[in-house]
Amino acid sequence: MAATQTPTADELKDMALNYFWPHSQQVADFEKEDGLHVIADGEGCWVEDTEGRKYIDVLSGMWLKNIGYGRKEIAEAVYQQMQTITYSPENTTNVPALQLSARLAGLSRDKESRAFLVSGGSEAVESALKMAKAYHKNRGEAGRYKIISRQNSYHGATFALMGLGGYPGTQGFGPLLPGNIHVPTPNNYRCQFCSLAAECNVECAKEIERAILHEGPETVAAVIGEPISTSATMVPHPEYWPTVREICDKYGVLLIIDEVITGFGRTGKMFASEHWDLQPDIMTMAKGLSSGYLPIGAAVARKSVADEFIGGDDKTFKHLFTFGGNPVSCAASMANLDILENEGLIENSAAMGTYMYEQLQTLYEHPIVGDVRGGLGLLAAVEIVKDRDTKEKFAEDSGLGDKLTKGFLERNILTRQRGNLIFLSPPLCITKDEVDYIVSNLSEILQQVSAEMG
Ligand code: PLP
Numbered sequence: 001m002a003a004t005q006t007p008t009a010d011e012l013k014d015m016a017l018n019y020f021w022p023h024s025q026q027v028a029d030f031e032k033e034d035g036l037h038v039i040a041d042g043e044g045c046w047v048e049d050t051e052g053r054k055y056i057d058v059l060s061g062m063w064l065k066n067i068g069y070g071r072k073e074i075a076e077a078v079y080q081q082m083q084t085i086t087y088s089p090e091n092t093t094n095v096p097a098l099q100l101s102a103r104l105a106g107l108s109r110d111k112e113s114r115a116f117l118v119s120g121g122s123e124a125v126e127s128a129l130k131m132a133k134a135y136h137k138n139r140g141e142a143g144r145y146k147i148i149s150r151q152n153s154y155h156g157a158t159f160a161l162m163g164l165g166g167y168p169g170t171q172g173f174g175p176l177l178p179g180n181i182h183v184p185t186p187n188n189y190r191c192q193f194c195s196l197a198a199e200c201n202v203e204c205a206k207e208i209e210r211a212i213l214h215e216g217p218e219t220v221a222a223v224i225g226e227p228i229s230t231s232a233t234m235v236p237h238p239e240y241w242p243t244v245r246e247i248c249d250k251y252g253v254l255l256i257i258d259e260v261i262t263g264f265g266r267t268g269k270m271f272a273s274e275h276w277d278l279q280p281d282i283m284t285m286a287k288g289l290s291s292g293y294l295p296i297g298a299a300v301a302r303k304s305v306a307d308e309f310i311g312g313d314d315k316t317f318k319h320l321f322t323f324g325g326n327p328v329s330c331a332a333s334m335a336n337l338d339i340l341e342n343e344g345l346i347e348n349s350a351a352m353g354t355y356m357y358e359q360l361q362t363l364y365e366h367p368i369v370g371d372v373r374g375g376l377g378l379l380a381a382v383e384i385v386k387d388r389d390t391k392e393k394f395a396e397d398s399g400l401g402d403k404l405t406k407g408f409l410e411r412n413i414l415t416r417q418r419g420n421l422i423f424l425s426p427p428l429c430i431t432k433d434e435v436d437y438i439v440s441n442l443s444e445i446l447q448q449v450s451a452e453m454g
Contacts, residue, residue, distance in 0.1 A: 012038050012050065034409050042069025045427045045434055047414070058415035058438055060378075060427045063230065063261040064287035067339045068427040074293045077335035081328045088327060096330035103337060104300050107270055109279050114306035116299045116317070117325040121260035121286035122156030124297035125224070128282045129160060130319050131299060132222035132254045138308045138315050141252075144221040148211050148253075150185035152231050155224060155258055155284075164224060165231075181215060183207045185229045186236035189371045189383065190391065204236075205243035209250075217251040222281075224256040227272035233373045233381035233423065241276040254281040254305065260297070261379075264288030265340055265428050268350030268377030275376060281305050291336045296329040340428070349428040352435055353377035356424065359439040366446040368453065370420075380424040382442075386453075393420045394453065403452055407445035413438070 007015070016022075016030045016038075030036040037055075041048040045068060048054050060066065067074075081096060088094040101115040116131070118124050129147060136144035149155065153165035163176035184192060184204045193203035212220050223244065228235050248255040257280035262272035266288060273280055282305060286297030309317045323329070340346060357374040363382060364372065370388055374380030384400065386392045394400045396419075404417045416423045426438065 006050075009051065012036070034406075037414075044068045044070065045430050053412065055412045055414045056426070056434065056438065058413055058424055058426050060425050061292050062287070063266065063425050064292040066264050066266065066288035066428045067291040067336055067343075067345060068429040071291075071293075071336075071339060073339060074291075074332050074335045077331045078294065078328055081331035085327055088325070093325060094327040094330070096327045096334060097325035100330040100333055103334065104285075104298060108283065108300055108302070109273070109277075110302040112303040113283075113300050114303070116301070117330065118286075118297045118299065118321050119295045119323040119326070119329070120297045121284065122158045122161055122297075123321055123324075124260065124284040124286050124299045125155045125161055125164075125256075125258060126158050127299040127319060128224070128256045128258075128284050129222065131282055131301060131305070131317060132256060134317055134319075135254065135305055135308050136221055138311075141218065143218050144253075146179040146181055146215055146220045148181045148183055148208060148220060148223045150225050150229060151182045152185055153226060153229055154231055155226075155260075179219075181211050181220075183211050185225075185232055185234065186240050187229075187232050187234050188237070189234070189373075200237045200239075202237055202239045202243050205240050205247070208244055209247045212247065212251050212253060217253065220251065220253050222254040222256050223248055224258060226258045226260075227262050227275070227278070228267060228376065228379060230261045230379070230423075233379060233421070235373070235376055238276065241273070241278045245278060248281075256280065256282045256284065258284045260284055260286045261288075261425075264291075264337075265346035265349045266377055266425065267379050268346065268353050270346060272376070288340075289336070290329060290333040291340075293336060294326075294329040294332040295323070296326070296333050343429075345428040348430070349377040352428075352430050352432070353379070355432060356380060356426075356430075356435045356439070359435060360424070360442075362439065363443055363446060366443070366450050368446060368450050374424070378425055378428060378430065382422045382424070384420045384422065384446075398453065400449070400453065403449045404445065407448055411441045411445065413441060 013036055016036055038050045039047045040050045045056055046054050047057055085094055097117055104115045105111055105113040116127050118127055133145055149164040151166055155161050155164045160177050163180035166182045184207055186204045194200050208223055257273050259271050263285045281302055283300045290296045309315050360372045363369045367388055368384050369382060370385030370391055371383040386394045401417055
């Protein structure tokens, strides 16, 4: 079939069932009733499938469609760039890559930061880890190779990153890289420390100091964490990040802040680390950097880190990706940042995030709602429990997930529900009416699921 011909529904299903390998999903899911959704168009918070059915996207694709779907300005910027240069040859660079680097430095807390451009979040984090280890080697401390990360966090799919956070999805791939140390993630709903104390004592931050001392500071390269852990969608205590920064400084350990999800307005600020006036040593970013219009990511190092790579050949950061600094991706990213800034979408994220969080409080009328999380921009989640008093979860085979998924699809809502959490992170261009639509439908779904689960 020619690429320009529109396939029929049967042809699409045949291709999906026989030739297409979905990420982290069973092909058999496409056989289920309402199991195959082929998206063909989109505008704002809405997407449309090949059958003309419309859905509201409550997860912004995968926490990345920050400016929303269907922005012709990005297509225009890409078209313009494609008419000039689409790749800069060996040992050269290009105008959009330089402009984007300067712009990212300008957006960073340290205005003299340097950007290492890559094609996505995993490459950004992988680069940051290697950068941290090479930084210490360049300073004569090659023994620093260990990375401290928080339990149940996710920082990417590559082999080196699977060991970060001890994320459950990393199982079954054989031995992981040595040197991954895991500490607790701030979680004020299920905290293993605060439950024993009168109030939050930021023990989860102090665990990082204990881990550094236990391992030996001379062996630790970096601590990595998302400013707000997305897998838990937990805003940490105000003292958490200042305490972590202080600990890292005390032991000469670099602090890598992973802004892959939280960056570019998601939490109501350009970067979530701004909520704590936090200075990262290296900041990783992707997703909202182009709002998913083209693949791009970056590891942005503050000057004091980047300067350690300046000097003779032995100082060079020997690490490259073919698509790093691709001019077309960089042009798309620049146009995306223009929209984000010129249309006040970060301010809208703050305002609509507060409104959505307030509206979500009404869900407590359903006894299966254990915790409503959010409050900083459009990064929210609802935790479902079997018993609100004991916080007991539904069993994995309870059918909760299938019931929620069915409820969402019946109401033309696309989002992610994992375990006992429902994630709510719509595009930053969302309106009040759309928030109301999401919350009222979610309430109806929870009503129905509560009844079904007894
Ligand atoms: N870091 C965080 C916090 C993420 O959530 C993700 C992906 O979801 C990544 C890194 C990896 O990004 P990518 O999927 O673009 O490789």
